Amino acid sequence: MARTLINAPKTAKRGEVIEIRATIGHPMETGFRPDENGKILPRNIIKKFSCRYNGELVFSAEMFSAVSANPYLAFHTLATESGTLTLTWEGDNGFSQTETISLSVVA
Amino acid sequence: MAASTQAMQADDTLNPGMLWVKDGEALWQKLPSQSQKSCANCHTPGSMKGVASRYPAFDDVLKRPIALSQRINQCRQKYQQVEPLRLESQDLLSLESFVAHQSRGLPVAPPTDSRLDAARQRGQQRYTQRMGQLNLSCAQCHDDNAGGRLGSSQIPQAHHTGYPVYRLEWQNLGSLQRRLRNCMSGVRAEPFAYGAPELVELELHLAVRAKGMLMETPGVRP
Numbered sequence: 554m555a556r557t558l559i560n561a562p563k564t565a566k567r568g569e570v571i572e573i574r575a576t577i578g579h580p581m582e583t584g585f586r587p588d589e590n591g592k593i594l595p596r597n598i599i600k601k602f603s604c605r606y607n608g609e610l611v612f613s614a615e616m617f618s619a620v621s622a623n624p625y626l627a628f629h630t631l632a633t634e635s636g637t638l639t640l641t642w643e644g645d646n647g648f649s650q651t652e653t654i655s656l657s658v659v660a
Numbered sequence: 661m662a663a664s665t666q667a668m669q670a671d672d673t674l675n676p677g678m679l680w681v682k683d684g685e686a687l688w689q690k691l692p693s694q695s696q697k698s699c700a701n702c703h704t705p706g707s708m709k710g711v712a713s714r715y716p717a718f719d720d721v722l723k724r725p726i727a728l729s730q731r732i733n734q735c736r737q738k739y740q741q742v743e744p745l746r747l748e749s750q751d752l753l754s755l756e757s758f759v760a761h762q763s764r765g766l767p768v769a770p771p772t773d774s775r776l777d778a779a780r781q782r783g784q785q786r787y788t789q790r791m792g793q794l795n796l797s798c799a800q801c802h803d804d805n806a807g808g809r810l811g812s813s814q815i816p817q818a819h820h821t822g823y824p825v826y827r828l829e830w831q832n833l834g835s836l837q838r839r840l841r842n843c844m845s846g847v848r849a850e851p852f853a854y855g856a857p858e859l860v861e862l863e864l865h866l867a868v869r870a871k872g873m874l875m876e877t878p879g880v881r882p
Contacts, residue, residue, distance in 0.1 A: 556682050560673035578679040581831075622831035623676045 555579055557652050559640065564657050565632035573604065573612075574627040577642055577650065583618040599644035602626060606656075607636035616644075632658050661816070662882065669822070669880040677757060677826040677878025680750075680833045684758025687751060695740040699755070702739065712760035713768050713875050716863050718775045725779045727860050729756050729835060747854035753833050757824045760877035767874055768821060770867040779857075783865030786858060792849030798862075813882065819870045820863070822879020829882065836863060 556578040565571050577599070584596025596618065603613040612628040630638075635657045642650045668674050688699040715728040726734070732755050733744035745752040770776075788799045801810065802818035809815065823836040830838075837859045841851035852858045 556679045558673050558676075558678055558682075574673055576674070576676060576679065578676075578683075621828075623679060625674065625676070 555642075555648075555650055557640075557650070559652060559654060561638065561654050561656065563655070564659060567632060567634075567658050567660055569632045570629050571632050571656070572627060572629050573638065573640075573654075574625070575602075575640055575652075576623060576625045578623050579642075579644070579648075581616075581618075581620055581622045581624060585618065597645045597648075599624060599642050599648065601641075601643045603641050604628070604630070605639045605641075606630060607634065611638075632656065634658050661814075665828075665880055665882055669876065669878075675826065675878060675880055677824070677833055677880060680754045680757045680824070680826075681761045681878060683750075684754035684756070684761075687755055688758055692736070692740055692742045695742050697740050699735075706762065708759045708762045710763055710766050710769070712756075712763040712877065713766045714771050716776075716860050716867065717771055718773050724857060725776055725860050725864055727837070727855070727863055728759065729753075729837075730855055730860075732756060732759070748835060748838060753824050753835060756835065757833060757878050760824065760875065763875045764877055765874055767872045768867055768870045770864070770871055776864060779861045780864045780868060782858075783861035783863070784868075786862055787865050792844065792847035794847040796847045798843070818866065819873055820866045821870055821873050822876045822881065824877065825879040825881045827881045833878065836866075 558576040560574040562571050579599055580597060581599065582594050582597040584594070584598075586594050588594050598618060598620070599616050601613065601615055604611055611630045614626060616624060636655070638654045638656060640652045640654070642648070672678050691698045712728055715731065716725045717731070718724070719726045719731070719734070721734075729747060729752055732752065736742050737744055788797050790797045798818065801815050806815050806817040820836050823839070824833050825839070826833050827839075837854055840859055840862055841854075844851040
């Protein structure tokens with residue numbers, strides 16, 4: 554399990570724009586770098602990130618070799634109703650991690 | 661340090677070093693394989709507050725000063741009876757940053773232990789001693805030209821308050837010793853090995869220079 558740092562408000566007013574910030578610990582090995590013995594290290598990156606708000610896709614991103622290690626993403630969404638936000642990172646070697654955060658929306 | 665790097669360090673949800681602090685916290689609780697004791701079995705929560713701010717300290721067994729990472733490894737061997745972690749390994753960095761994080765906001769307080777005096781003296785000497793093909797000492801950049809520029813980067817005053825730091829160039833967390841070795845290869849000198857007494861002596865001198873400054877582990881540096 555990779556480590557994550559997620560920052561999102563726990564409560565929001567209906568119709569408010571909220572910011573979600575997420576960092577995940579990942580080497581993002583490019584696949585172009587040699588190791589100490591000159592052998593190319595196999596690529597190991599996160600390829601896709603998505604955020605679902607009560608099942609509905611509100612944000613997604615594709616990542617490539619040029620993205621730095623421990624990628625940080627910040628994005629906004631509109632608070633419509635109470636529920637959960639599901640953050641998923643998927644990548645090489647079957648890497649997959651899901652974190653959920655709950656949001657309560659007040660009128 | 662640029663304002664954007666400072667902002668990154670100040671916000672715990674942006675500071676990638678917190679990933680290692682969280683990792684260290686988990687390791688602190690975990691029983692190492694073939695051991696009956698975790699760190700948390702002996703050390704009460706919060707008891708590591710102020711520890712990092714006084715290291716390196718004199719070790720009674722080895723009769724020489726040791727850095728915090730070496731102290732963690734000693735504890736592993738003596739009390740947990742497990743293999744020491746490789747210096748600069750991710751697990752050791754995690755434990756070290758977890759311990760040092762608890763001293764955040766406290767002033768650097770090098771111990772007034774007279775047994776450290778000789779080593780401190782040697783550290784100070786090495787700090788001002790020219791080395792490598794470029795024939796530069798630490799002091800020539802970090803005392804004489806601090807605030808100036810080396811290429812595009814600003815030359816800092818060489819205060820070690822943020823270590824272990826997340827360095828954006830490394831895309832990883834690294835110890836003070838890694839940074840010292842980095843500077844040494846920069847002046848084309850043969851770097852001392854991790855854990856070498858020479859590096860610990862330099863750390864001792866840096867602690868005296870930074871006395872009273874506030875700890876900020878995990879720092880973020882460009």
